[in-house]
Amino acid sequence: MNRQLMDIAKGAAIGMAAGMAVGYVGKKAADDNPRFRKKANRVYKTLAAMVDTAQYIFK
Secondary structure, eight states: HHHHHHHHHHHHHHHHHHHHHHHHHHHHHHHHHHHHHHHHHEEEEEHHHHHHHHHHEEE
C-alpha cells in the first residue's frame, strides 16, 4: 500500500514538473511572437468546443 502511494506521488510530481516546463516554454514563445499567441488561442477554443461536444455526447 505504501509503495503504491509513493508511486502515485512520484507520478504526480513528474506530471506537475512537465506541465510547468511546457507552460514556461509556451509563455515564452507567446510573449515573443504575437502570431503564435493568436494561433494558440484559436486552438484552445477549438479544443474546448470539442471537449464540450464530447461531454454532451456521453451524457
